[in-house]
Amino acid sequence: MLFQVGVICLVLFLSWRYNQTRAWLKKFPQKKGLPVLRNFFQVQVKDHRIEKLFTEWSKELGGVFAVQILNKSFIVLNSFEAIHEALVEKGESFSGRPQQSSFRLRYNTRGFSDLVFTNPSPRWKLMRKSAHRHIRMFGSGLKRIEALNLSAIKELVSEFRRRGTKPFDPRNDIHSAIMNIMTSLLVNRKYKTTDEIFGYFIEMEKIGNENLTSSGKGVELDTFPWLRFFGNSTFKKLEHQRLTRDKLWKLVKDQVMEDFRQGDKNQAEGLAHVWFKLIEEEPLVEELNAKMSFSNLIIAGTSTTSNSFYMFLNILSQHPDLQSKLQEEVDSAVGPNRCVSLDDKSRMPLTHATVLEILRYTTVVPLGIPHASLTTTSISGLSIPPGVQVLNNLWALHHDDKFWEAPYEFKPERFLDADGDVVSASHPNRKHLMPFGAGPRVCVGEVLAIGRIFLLVATTSQVFNVDQGPVKVSCDARDYGHGLVLTSEDFEIKVNSRNDSLYVD
């Protein structure tokens, strides 16, 4: 009898505690769900485009709402005001990453020892600062580095030329070119696609994408981590990723150590060189942190830009007017006798505006990377305790039809003023464009990505006419598919050379 009373008291106490700790949650607008399961079934969408569902919900619930799935809950921010408040005005309070709920993420990041999924800490600051400094030099300042970018683009041009006028799917060519820009950044080397080490880079990025996908695949392992002892297929993929990462890291380390032995002080460094020195100098940074962050950068730096440019080629092949205007601009600003340079950007406003529109229209990272509150804070006046997961719906921000006219039309002109110049950074359209997030966790590769996409768009316009091939797919952003980042279905293009003398060896 005493035992039964004890159990009842315990259940009552736990449900009281549960309600107490969740009292804050009740204040947030939310969709009514089922008891216990809450919104579980409502968020199961066929195309895994959960950001589109949240954008629809925001029309009814407003710019900020809560979602509950079983005993887990998170806040979704959809409006400019709310996203700006969280990322910029209260950036420090919201600069955490959620770490409780995902076994897969914990396992994959070796206990959050990486750069992207760790919480802010002195070590994170050191790693981020060194990466940022290295990437910024890589992205804008140094001519030598621009040459590396262009040398990868040269390879892409030569692959496109090799196809003659035959239709082909450009996905793998783009992917290899972008990966080689990343290998230049990371280890100061470009590789042949047949090199063993290059195969590991490609494999690392491919399985990283599969394992980190935000769709429902593999979610069972988060709920029941013990499944890993019973041949769970998601766990096997995580194991495969770990082995690939270890093999790649060993090869990279051998190369870096060899460079150090050669001892050429003038030798330009990759980020891996920078990090190996940091390990020596800073007790806070261990080799594991460098290894995990290295694989973060391979994934974050490759799939984002390569998918943006891939989707742009599909858009370009279906917008011949825009293509003619871009060609006119590059012909007059650069001409047929030299390669495009980053310095040309200020004289090519339409190309610059096209880059901004690619970032808005495609929004390749539609929900950003999840944040978490680190302190007791608030959003839109509603209180939030520490440890709450927050999703920034960048898709909703970039496709809000109350702000953007015809948001599903590709219109670079929205970033041009009456004189045809790119609108200033303080213009509302530029302020509402946040493809890289903002605040303390803003994307480390922003400058590099913008420069790289500019060079790719300008070079394509200078050298090729791009037409649709026989395999056609929609270029409507609502039809994209979801992995770790958004991408379109496979398609083919045909290219005709406008200039045979540039970008040749």
Ligand code: HEM
């Ligand atoms: C079109 C290209 C890209 C887009 C749209 C993009 C977008 C994003 C977004 C939305 C975030 C999350 C920001 C947040 O947490 O609020 C992010 C984080 C990050 N990105 Fe990018 N990114 C791109 C290219 C790159 C490149 C080229 C690199 C590296 C060379 C890179 C490295 C990173 C890293 C390391 C983080 C995590 C920063 C942190 O947690 O402190 N990204 N990116």
